[in-house]
Amino acid sequence: MSTLPDVRDLKPAGGKRSSKREQILNVFLNEEGHLTAEELVSRVQRDDRRVSRATVYRTIQWMVDAGIASRVDFGDGLARYERSYHHPRHNHLICNKCHRSFEFMSSDIEQLVDEVAASRGFSASQTVVQIHGVCEDCQHGRPAGSDHGLTDLLFARDALRMAIATERSGLEFYTRAARLTKDARGRSIFQKLAEEERHHLGTLEGRYAELLKRDPELETRPTFLFFKGAAHGLFAEGADRLLQGVDDQQALLVGIRCERGSHQFFKKYGERFEDSEGKQIFLEFASEEREHLDLLMREYRALVKRQGRRPRKGAGVPAARGTRQGRRA
Amino acid sequence: MSTLPDVRDLKPAGGKRSSKREQILNVFLNEEGHLTAEELVSRVQRDDRRVSRATVYRTIQWMVDAGIASRVDFGDGLARYERSYHHPRHNHLICNKCHRSFEFMSSDIEQLVDEVAASRGFSASQTVVQIHGVCEDCQHGRPAGSDHGLTDLLFARDALRMAIATERSGLEFYTRAARLTKDARGRSIFQKLAEEERHHLGTLEGRYAELLKRDPELETRPTFLFFKGAAHGLFAEGADRLLQGVDDQQALLVGIRCERGSHQFFKKYGERFEDSEGKQIFLEFASEEREHLDLLMREYRALVKRQGRRPRKGAGVPAARGTRQGRRA
C-alpha cells in the first residue's frame, strides 16, 4: 500500500467539505484497486464507527459526480468504484478465482471500437472492455501476489518507452541515411538530424531513469499500454537505394516527413487518453516533435530561399513515422 | 417479431420439462433482444397470471445452465438475459437515451483481446465489449426504429459476404495471372483455377441470394461482423512481374499457397465463433477451400511425377491469402 503523494491535495470538489467527507475520501483514495460500496463502508467504519452507511453511499455519489471516482461493473451485481482522478481510463482483466482484477489499456482496441461506433453513427461516451477468466497465479495454484495499483506510473512508463522506441528508430534511420547519402550536404543534414535524435533520446532516457527511481520494480511490472504500430515499422525499410542520391533539400524533406508523422501520431493518441501522467508524456512528446518539425521547416524554407527550389528526384521518401505498417508483433 | 423457425425444436435441456418451464422458455425465445428478469416475468404473466416470479427466476437460472440463455450486464444493476442458443457470441452498442442495444462482432477486437490476455498469462473464458453512448436515431431526434434482432441471419450474411469477397479477389487474381503468364502450361493452370473460382463464386452467390429471400431487407441492415484483413489485400499486388515466367508447376504452387491461406484463415476465424449459421458458413468455406487445396496438391504431385521437379525460379509467389497486409480501410 504505497502512499499516493500528490493526489489528495488537489481534490476537485463541489458542495461542502465536511469532516466526514474528508475521511471517506481519504480512505477511498488510499485504496489501490476498486472497492464495492460495502467494502468502502467497512473500511471507513474501521476508522470511525459513527460514519453511517448512508453517508458513505452519498459521498460515493458525490465523488462520481465530481470526477474523483468512477463506477465499474464486473457483472456480479455489485457496484465497484475506482479512482478516476489522475488515473488513466483503462480496461480490466478479471479473475474468476481470486476475484482480483488487473488493468490494461489498448489503443488498438480503442481504435477498432471507434470504427465500429462510427460505422453505426453511434456517438460513444464510454466503452467497457473486460476479459473474464483465470489469472496466471490462480492457474498455477500460486498464492496470488499483491495487486500493485500503480496504473498511472505504468502508463507513464509505457508512454515513455514508446517515445524512446520511436526516437531510437529515428536515430537509427537518420544514422543509416547519413551513412548512405552520397551528397555531402544531404549527408550533413542527416548527421545533424541524427545528432538531434540522440540528444532528445538522452533527455527521454533521463526521464525514464527518474521514473524508475519512484518504483524500483517498475521495469519488471507487466505491460499496461498495449500498442502496436507505434515503434514498429515506423521507418520504411528499403529506402536505402533511394537515399543515395538525396541532397540537402531532399534530406530536409525526409526529416520533415518523419517528424510530422511522429508528431501526428503522438498527438492523436495522446488526445484519446484521460488526464494522467502518461497523457502528459504523449502530448509533450508530440509537441517536442512539433517544435523539431517547425525548426526543420524553417530551415527548409531558408535553404530554398538561398538556393532556389531544386527538382525532387525520386518520390521515394519513406512513409511518415506513425504510419501503421509492419503491424506484426 | 419474426418467428424463429427451428430454434424451439431442439432445446437442449436437463431436469424436467414442465408446462411452466415450457411456457417461460417459449416467451423467452420469442423475444428478439434481451430482457431483464422482471420484463420476462411480466411477459410471462401476461399470458398466464398464475406463474410466479420465483419460478421465472428459477427457470432463467436453468436456461443459463443449459446454455439456452446468457446473462449480459449493462452496468445499471439489472441482470439481462439473451438467447445464446443458435446465436453467435457478440458485443453491444448501448444507447443511453432510448435504452436499446445493438449487437456487433469484431474479430479484430477479439484478436487483440486474446493477445492482451496471452501477454498476461490470463486464461480468458469470456470477454465483454460494450460501447455506451447515443445511437444514431436518438442523436437526430428520430423515433427509434424497430430493433430487429436477427443477429444469426446478419452473421450468416456477413460470413457469406466475406467468403464471396475472398472468392472474388481470388478470381481476379487468377484471371490476371492467366493473362500475364507467358508459359502456356502455367497459363492453363491459372485459367483452370480461375474457372473453379468462378464456379465456386456462383455457388456462394446462390446461397447469398437464398439468404436474402429469408429477409428482403437483409442487405440494407447494418454490418454485424467487423472484420478487416479478410478480403482486403489477400492477394499481393505487384506480383505481376514475377508471374510472367511461371510454368505449370509454379502456377500450381501459387494456387496451393493461396488456397491454403484461405483455408487457414476461414478455419481459424470460424473456430472462434460460437455455434450459429455464420460459424457454419465459415467452417464450410474453410473445408471447401481445403478440398480445393487437396485437389491442387494431388495434381501437383502427379505433375511432378510425370515431369520431375523443376527448379523454382524467383521466390516471388504472392503471400498466402489470409495474410494481414494492406490493413488500411
Place this chain on the structure above:
DNA sequence: CTAGGTGCAAATAATTTGCAGAGGC
C-alpha cells in the same frame, strides 16, 4: 442564518430461499 451534510431507521428493488403442496416419469 441557512443550504447542505449526517444519522438513523424505514423504504425500495432485485433476487433468493424455506416450505408445503402439485406434477412429471
Place this chain on the structure above:
DNA sequence: GCCTCTGCAAATTATTTGCACCTAG
C-alpha cells in the same frame, strides 16, 4: 412413489429516502 417443480410469502442483499438534527460558509 419419489424427486423435482411450483407458488407463496418471508428473507436477503444492495441501495435509496424521509426526516429530524447538525454544521460549514
